[in-house]
Amino acid sequence: MFRYIVRRLLQMVLTFFGATFVVHALMFAYVDDPFQALVGDRPLTDSQRTALNARYHLDEGFFAQYWHYLKGLLTGDFGQSLTGRPIGDMLAQAWPVTIRLALLAIVIAAVIAIGAGVLSGIRRGGAFDTVTLVLTLIVLSMPIVVLAPLAQLIFGIQLGWFPPTAGRDANLYQLLLPALVLGSLVIATELRVTRTSVAENLRADYVRTARAKGLAPRRVIGVHVLRNSLIPVITLIGVDIGVLMSGAIVTEGVFNIPGVGFNLFRGVRTEDGPVVVGFVSILVIVFLVVNLIVDLLYAALDPRIRYE
Amino acid sequence: MTDITAQMDAVPGIDPRAPLLDVRDLRVEFRTREGVARAVNGVTLRLHPGETLAVLGESGCGKSVTAQAIMGILDTPPAHVTGGQVLYRGVDLLRLPENDRRKVRANRIAMIFQDALSALNPVYTVGFQLGELFRVHRGMSRGDAKRRAVELLDQVRIPDAKRRVNDYPHEFSGGMRQRVMIAMALALDPEVLIADEPTTALDVTVQAQIMGLLAELQRERNMGLMLITHDMGVVADVADRIAVMYAGQVVEEAPVYDIYARPAHAYTKALLESIPRLDLKGRQLNVIRGLPPALTDIPRGCAFHPRCAYAREICGIEPPPAYQIAPQRIASCHFVREVLGV
Numbered sequence: 001m002f003r004y005i006v007r008r009l010l011q012m013v014l015t016f017f018g019a020t021f022v023v024h025a026l027m028f029a030y031v032d033d034p035f036q037a038l039v040g041d042r043p044l045t046d047s048q049r050t051a052l053n054a055r056y057h058l059d060e061g062f063f064a065q066y067w068h069y070l071k072g073l074l075t076g077d078f079g080q081s082l083t084g085r086p087i088g089d090m091l092a093q094a095w096p097v098t099i100r101l102a103l104l105a106i107v108i109a110a111v112i113a114i115g116a117g118v119l120s121g122i123r124r125g126g127a128f129d130t131v132t133l134v135l136t137l138i139v140l141s142m143p144i145v146v147l148a149p150l151a152q153l154i155f156g157i158q159l160g161w162f163p164p165t166a167g168r169d170a171n172l173y174q175l176l177l178p179a180l181v182l183g184s185l186v187i188a189t190e191l192r193v194t195r196t197s198v199a200e201n202l203r204a205d206y207v208r209t210a211r212a213k214g215l216a217p218r219r220v221i222g223v224h225v226l227r228n229s230l231i232p233v234i235t236l237i238g239v240d241i242g243v244l245m246s247g248a249i250v251t252e253g254v255f256n257i258p259g260v261g262f263n264l265f266r267g268v269r270t271e272d273g274p275v276v277v278g279f280v281s282i283l284v285i286v287f288l289v290v291n292l293i294v295d296l297l298y299a300a301l302d303p304r305i306r307y308e
Numbered sequence: 309m310t311d312i313t314a315q316m317d318a319v320p321g322i323d324p325r326a327p328l329l330d331v332r333d334l335r336v337e338f339r340t341r342e343g344v345a346r347a348v349n350g351v352t353l354r355l356h357p358g359e360t361l362a363v364l365g366e367s368g369c370g371k372s373v374t375a376q377a378i379m380g381i382l383d384t385p386p387a388h389v390t391g392g393q394v395l396y397r398g399v400d401l402l403r404l405p406e407n408d409r410r411k412v413r414a415n416r417i418a419m420i421f422q423d424a425l426s427a428l429n430p431v432y433t434v435g436f437q438l439g440e441l442f443r444v445h446r447g448m449s450r451g452d453a454k455r456r457a458v459e460l461l462d463q464v465r466i467p468d469a470k471r472r473v474n475d476y477p478h479e480f481s482g483g484m485r486q487r488v489m490i491a492m493a494l495a496l497d498p499e500v501l502i503a504d505e506p507t508t509a510l511d512v513t514v515q516a517q518i519m520g521l522l523a524e525l526q527r528e529r530n531m532g533l534m535l536i537t538h539d540m541g542v543v544a545d546v547a548d549r550i551a552v553m554y555a556g557q558v559v560e561e562a563p564v565y566d567i568y569a570r571p572a573h574a575y576t577k578a579l580l581e582s583i584p585r586l587d588l589k590g591r592q593l594n595v596i597r598g599l600p601p602a603l604t605d606i607p608r609g610c611a612f613h614p615r616c617a618y619a620r621e622i623c624g625i626e627p628p629p630a631y632q633i634a635p636q637r638i639a640s641c642h643f644v645r646e647v648l649g650v
Contacts, residue, residue, distance in 0.1 A: 205426035211381040212421075213441055213492070214413035223440075227431050302431055303476040 001299065008295055012288050019284045020073065024066045027277050069277070078278040081267075087278040090263055095282070098252070098259030101182065102244050104175055109183035109190060110237055114230070117194025121229070122221065124199055132195075136188035144185055144247050148254040151181045165256040178255040185247045186240040193236050197229040204228070231302050238294030242287055319399060319408055319416070326398030328532045329355040329378070329417070329500050334392035336370070336377050336556075338603075339385060345603035347373040349556035350392070352630075355500060355532040360523075362535045362543040362564070364579075365553035366600050371536045374553075375502045378534075379419050380409050396500070414441055418493035422505040424485035428477035434461070434488045435473035441495045460491040464521060483514035487521065494525060501526070502534045507542060519546055540583055544568060549636070552576045555601055555611035562637040572631075572639035574618045574647050610642065618643045 060068070072079055078087035120129035139147075155177055156164030162177035201207065202225055210220045248261035256262075260279055267275035299305045336348035348370045355361050363371045376382045378394050380401060394401040396416060401409055421427040429437060438460055439453030448456070454473065461469035464487040477485055486506060493501055503522065507515035523546050526533045537543060543550060543564065550567050552560045552575065560573035571577040581594040598615040601607055607614055613623035620643075628642045641647060 205421060205423065206429040208376075208381055209421060209427045209489075209492075210429070212379055212413055212419045213444075214410045214415060215440070215444055216410065219444065224429050224432075228429070231431075303433075304430060304478055 004299055004305075005296065008292060012292055015288055016285070019288070020070065020281060021066065023277060023280050023284065024069050025062075027273055073281055078281075079274050081275045082270075082272045087275055090275065091260075091278060091282055094258060094260045094263045094279075097257055098245075098248055098261065100172075101175055101179055101252070101257060101259060102241070102248060104172065104179035105182035105186075105244055106237065106241070108179055109185075109187040109240070110233075112183075113187050113190035114194050114233065117191045117233075118198050118221070118226065118229070120191075121195040121198025122202065124195070129195070132191065136191055139184050140188040144181065144250050147184060148178075148181050148251050151177060152254055167256065167258070175257075178251050178257060181255075182244055182247050182251045186237075186243055190233060190236055190240065194229065194233050197232050198225060201225045201228045227301060231298065234294060234297055234301060238291050241290045245283055245287070319404070319411055321399045322396075323398035326395065327354055328357050328397065329353070329534070330393075330395040331374070331378060332393040332395065334374060334377060334394065335390045336373050336382065336387055337390055338387050343604040346606060347387075347556050347603050348377065349606070351553070351556070351558055353534075353551055353558065353561075355534055357499065357532050358526070358530040360526065360533040360535055360546055360548045362537060362547035362550045363553060364537060364540065364543055364550055366538060368600055368603065369553040370556035370603075371553050372504050373556075375419065375504050375534065375536055378502065379413060379417060381413075381419075411445075414493075414498065415445060415496045416498055417500040417502065418496070418498040419502040419504065420486070420489045420493045420506050423509045424482070424489045425477060425509075427489060428485065430477055433474050433476055434480070438473075438488070438492055438495060441492065445496055456495070457491075460495055461488070463494070463525075464488070464491045466491075482510050483518060486510060486514075486518050490518075490522065490525070494529070497529065498531065500532045500534065502536070504536045505538070506535075508537070508539070515542070522546075540579065552579070555606050556603065557611065557640065558638075559612065559641070560637075560639045562634075562639075566634070566637060570648055572633055572637060572644050572648050573641045574616045574643065575612045575641075576639075577647055578615075578617070610640075618646055 071077075076088065078091065080086055081090065116128075116132050120126070120132050123129055142150075152164050155161050163174045164177075166174040166178060198221075202221075206228075207220060207225060210224045215224075245260070248259060249265050250261070251257070252259045252261040253265050260283065264276065264279045264283075266272075267279060331351060331353040334348055334351040335346075338345040338347055351370070351374050353361065353363070353374075363374065365371045373382065373387070377387075377389055378401070382389070389402060392402070396412060401412060404412070428434070435454050435457045438457035439448075439450065442448040442453040442456050443450065458469045458473050461473060466472055466484055466487055472480075477488070480488060486509075489506075501522075506522065507518050510518060519542060522533065525531075535543070535547060547564045550560075550562060550564050551558045552567070552573065554575050560567065560571070560576045562572065567576060568580065571580055575596075578594070578596045582596055584593055596615055601611055601614070607624070609622070609624045609626055610616070610619075610628050613619040616623065618641075622642055626642075628640045630638050630640045631644050632638055633644060633648070639647075
């Protein structure tokens, strides 16, 4: 297990450099004249330009800039946005909001998906299975740009069950509707994978053995089938974190939640390169860490992984 | 064990003087979209303590389905037990409520399967899977259950049992895995052990070891062993009696030496003639022509008649009765005399 973790960590370091390099290269390729964009139609003097260039290292070469960028990233210095706000502060404010939203969404999605997936996997073709099939198809076919405003309109405004927007210090109840919308992005696939996985495992030989051991059906499914069935689902949940992050851009915009997605959306719209790069870099790191955790969990669930 | 009597009471109606296992006219069908496959069509078998009964037949003859019906672990649907009785010490298991029947499994009748790698759960240690039996059926603590698991692994001669108990199934070799399966089946001291092709997935030397171990444990415990196999070599070594199955029926039943010396059913005879023999080296091997019938479409009359060298008109019309040809010998063939050569 220890060797597996070490190897996995080394892989992560490599991926970190690769991913940040790509982010940096994209930013480098995109920049034409950000300062002119910043000042608009007003003239920009040479001395101002030199000062700004020195501050953002724009006069240096590609790799020197990458070095500055990496150094900043590793020391926690993300520089300033083009409007002069420290990006570190923006991140510190935005992340807790998004983490709460995403965690809530993941938990809701996983609980519903695994619960319903196991039930429909046990009785495939039954009434419950058919109803969930139809419901997941409806949810699957609705893009989040439709789903988010629709949910806000129906449940937030017309029915008034939930607050229609959630601010910075939103409590769990206020975050519930956005989290549901966000979670619905991944719930359908997670449910269907759980269902297939359970159905497949139910046919496995070890289930027959478990029954031959005189175990009650509840134990056969809850202990023997469930753990085997969850292996692909856990991996999927890891991948889904990325989906949730991108989904958060729309959801946070609609529900006015000042999180990562909200800031990123604004950064892209105002062409604020440093903000976009800062937020995307952290997104990349979060994604890497989450996938590391998922892989470790995967190894904990499936002993065969640890020895490969 | 001290709690044996307590368990005797747990299954109501047990009569210690009744036959150990008495299967009467068992019928199982699989209802599928392609039609009804009649996998078991009136199987009658008896098993006594300390005895080894080999159930012999080609793939798809219903021998595994019979075993799983006795255990009560068929998947329903598609499988349905449509008739017959499975009497364990006088109690019809087919009529037992599921809760009571569960107590019979592993406690009284245990089963080992062909492929131990897929039959063991890949994500739990063998210690967990063995100990689970003691925790669920005997209410033992985790610690006690694990100690018993180590003892069991020791009994089936797994070296270094104390350490191996924490290993996962994939860390064992094929033979060792089958030993784990045997340990699991014997954990609760069952009276009946059903072994479904226990050595088919193993290589020959390991096969012999496993069969030896099974025979030894059976003697020690005076268990009734029902050995399901298609391997006539394995059967000759260990079985006391043989039941030959074809298309979901027992076509011949006899003590092992009688069947090899003088088969009474045309199918048994054909099977024996299709074994390569050293003294007939260089001669063309007799094979049974054709294929076993599809279970959705079993021929009328005797199911074997389309492939049978002795078949005459009556074989395609009337199913042969079970002739008692000697005290312990039964054969269902219209032409028993001709086959026996009397």
